[in-house]
Amino acid sequence: MNDTIVAISTPKGFGGIGVVRLSGPTTFFIGQKVFSAAVEKPRTVYSGYIFNPDTKERIDTGIAIYFKAPHSYTGEDVFELQMHGGVKNLELVVKVLIQLGARLAERGEFTKRAFLNGKLDLIEAEAIIELIEAKTEKALGVASGRLFGGISDKIFEIKKRLLYTISAIEGAIDFPFDVETLNADELEKQINGVLNLVKSLLSTYKAGKRIEGGVKVVIAGRANVGKSTLLNALLKFDRAIVSEIPGTTRDTVEEMIDFFGIPVRLIDTAGVRETKDVIEALGKERSVKAIREGDIILFMFDASEMLTAEDRKFAKLTDGKDRIIVLNKTDLPAKLTIKELKNLFNNEDIIQISALKKKGIEVLEQIIYNKILPQEIESSLITTEREKNCLEDAVRHLEKAKELVGSGGDELVSEELKETITLLGILTGEEVSTEILDTIFSRFCIGK
Numbered sequence: 330m331n332d333t334i335v336a337i338s339t340p341k342g343f344g345g346i347g348v349v350r351l352s353g354p355t356t357f358f359i360g361q362k363v364f365s366a367a368v369e370k371p372r373t374v375y376s377g378y379i380f381n382p383d384t385k386e387r388i389d390t391g392i393a394i395y396f397k398a399p400h401s402y403t404g405e406d407v408f409e410l411q412m413h414g415g416v417k418n419l420e421l422v423v424k425v426l427i428q429l430g431a432r433l434a435e436r437g438e439f440t441k442r443a444f445l446n447g448k449l450d451l452i453e454a455e456a457i458i459e460l461i462e463a464k465t466e467k468a469l470g471v472a473s474g475r476l477f478g479g480i481s482d483k484i485f486e487i488k489k490r491l492l493y494t495i496s497a498i499e500g501a502i503d504f505p506f507d508v509e510t511l512n513a514d515e516l517e518k519q520i521n522g523v524l525n526l527v528k529s530l531l532s533t534y535k536a537g538k539r540i541e542g543g544v545k546v547v548i549a550g551r552a553n554v555g556k557s558t559l560l561n562a563l564l565k566f567d568r569a570i571v572s573e574i575p576g577t578t579r580d581t582v583e584e585m586i587d588f589f590g591i592p593v594r595l596i597d598t599a600g601v602r603e604t605k606d607v608i609e610a611l612g613k614e615r616s617v618k619a620i621r622e623g624d625i626i627l628f629m630f631d632a633s634e635m636l637t638a639e640d641r642k643f644a645k646l647t648d649g650k651d652r653i654i655v656l657n658k659t660d661l662p663a664k665l666t667i668k669e670l671k672n673l674f675n676n677e678d679i680i681q682i683s684a685l686k687k688k689g690i691e692v693l694e695q696i697i698y699n700k701i702l703p704q705e706i707e708s709s710l711i712t713t714e715r716e717k718n719c720l721e722d723a724v725r726h727l728e729k730a731k732e733l734v735g736s737g738g739d740e741l742v743s744e745e746l747k748e749t750i751t752l753l754g755i756l757t758g759e760e761v762s763t764e765i766l767d768t769i770f771s772r773f774c775i776g777k
């Protein structure tokens with residue numbers, strides 16, 4: 330990190346304020362060169378104008394703040410120029426700073442430097458992007474919990490307990506007469522304690538992923554059962570085209586909604602109908618894909634019609650998925666009863682609605698919510714697959730360690746516990762590879 334990076338840190342567009350940020354060794358030298366007032370002290374606001382030192386051309390007025398290493402976001406020298414929130418003025422200032430020797434920052438490079446300088450761990454760094462991208466208040470809450478160390482503290486506690494156990498085992502191995510040995514029962518108890526902590530963290534993944542990443546709820550069923558009508562009822566405004574002619578929903582229609590705090594992508598699929606119509610066939614393919622990729626399927630039936638072969642085809646398509654059976658058009662005389670459906674879908678949630686008359690929608694919403702988040706959510710959740718994989722590997726090593734207790738090979742137990750510590754180190758980023766780092770920080774925007 331021996332070069333100085335620069336980027337516009339505010340979103341591209343017109344706004345009240347725009348910020349250009351520099352970080353790296355020559356930051357102060359370069360920043361001061363383009364700013365009219367002498368920036369004498371760090372962490373102090375100076376007002377002045379920004380200019381091109383070569384041409385003496387004034388670009389904008391604004392304020393400058395200098396953060397001296399290590400007391401900055403990145404842990405390096407940082408210089409911030411706050412100007413008017415235009416596009417061209419900010420771009421020109423960046424151009425001038427690049428001419429003075431700075432380099433345009435890569436995506437997430439400021440945060441990457443902060444991580445590499447120990448300002449935050451990898452979980453906290455990832456929480457920053459989750460916070461920026463949060464689509465609902467619940468998602469924001471999860472991201473802030475992680476940013477403020479909710480997960481990192483738990484990992485630290487787990488590591489501390491593992492180190493204690495390892496030192497007890499190894500002390501007993503190296504100094505058998507001086508150190509009280511841990512008997513097998515005590516050792517197993519300690520490993521179990523850690524195992525439970527890791528497992529409880531792991532169990533937060535489904536909720537964490539769903540709240541942070543969102544949930545795909547797919548409305549499926551044969552043509553004309555009322556899928557588009559239900560989509561509109563759930564969206565609370567008319568979005569999809571509703572028509573009496575079967576097969577009018579040609580494509581999948583998607584809409585992102587804030588579903589009681591959870592970012593939900595609602596997807597209305599076209600009916601899977603045997604047809605020569607090319608567009609409809611295309612829609613059909615997409616709907617099969619949507620069902621496959623959906624987290625939760627609302628599988629709809631028409632109460633005013635007998636079951637058809639097509640309904641049964643859908644039953645196959647949605648089998649094994651997390652689904653809710655929805656019996657629609659219950660305002661019409663019944664030809665398909667809930668009893669018949671119950672026989673077909675034993676032990677599954679079946680709910681009766683009238684999408685058109687908006688009856689039963691609130692109950693359906695409650696059931697969808699419970700399907701998305703079956704348990705009360707905890708305060709600290711893991712949200713990424715990377716975290717999940719690390720913790721799953723940790724569980725495997727801890728279970729192996731437990732098996733080895735009492736076999737006389739305490740060194741082997743200790744080895745497994747050390748492996749667990751390594752995995753936790755990967756999780757918080759102490760032992761992480763550059764490839765993983767690059768993948769994580771490339772998700773960020775430039776200037777962050």
Ligand SMILES: Nc1nc2c(ncn2[C@@H]2O[C@H](COP(=O)(O)OP(=O)(O)O)[C@@H](O)[C@H]2O)c(=O)[nH]1
Nearest residue numbers: 552553554555556557558571572658683684685
């Ligand atoms: N009576 C009644 N008609 C409905 C209901 N839901 C949908 N419909 C009608 O059924 C027809 C097909 O609905 P649509 O939403 O386009 O079905 P899709 O093909 O599954 O998307 C339209 O004429 C809707 O007005 C309902 O609950 N009751």
Ligand SMILES: [Mg+2]
Nearest residue numbers: 556557577578
């Ligand atoms: Mg439709």
